[in-house]
């Protein structure tokens with residue numbers, strides 16, 4: 001497995017709609033495995049393929065925060081099948097927007113359908129941190145970032161900070 005570089009906002013690839021996975025090929029499996037490795041190394045609790053520059057509908061999650069024995073879940077073509085009317089607010093961050101956080105309100109319970117590594121359809125209902133995390137990652141597949149839920153002023157401020165961070169990184 002390989003750790004892949006994570007793209008930092010603002011970046012056009014983070015704003016594109018990712019394409020569905022047609023076949024869970026060896027290449028797709030390698031991508032998902034690399035994403036798990038990259039997520040753990042960062043460290044983070046979720047990662048979407050566009051964040052490593054691959055515009056395909058693949059996400060990985062491991063929200064251990066609330067469940068110490070969990071393993072990473074790899075989802076191909078994840079889709080929200082049900083979202084509760086009841087909302088929950090969590091402080092979110094993103095590996096593509098390092099060290100910036102904001103409160104985001106989302107449905108507190110979601111049922112998600114996806115294709116697993118073996119090509120089989122899975123379905124599961126998530127709540128708590130997992131519900132936030134899976135919605136955040138699916139947003140990435142649609143070119144959406146958590147800062148889009150914040151006020152325009154806050155979003156501009158964070159974007160400016162990220163531009164500065166990227167400039168500094170380039171200069172070494």
Ligand code: NI
Pocket residue numbers: 093094095096136137140
């Ligand atoms: Ni993110």
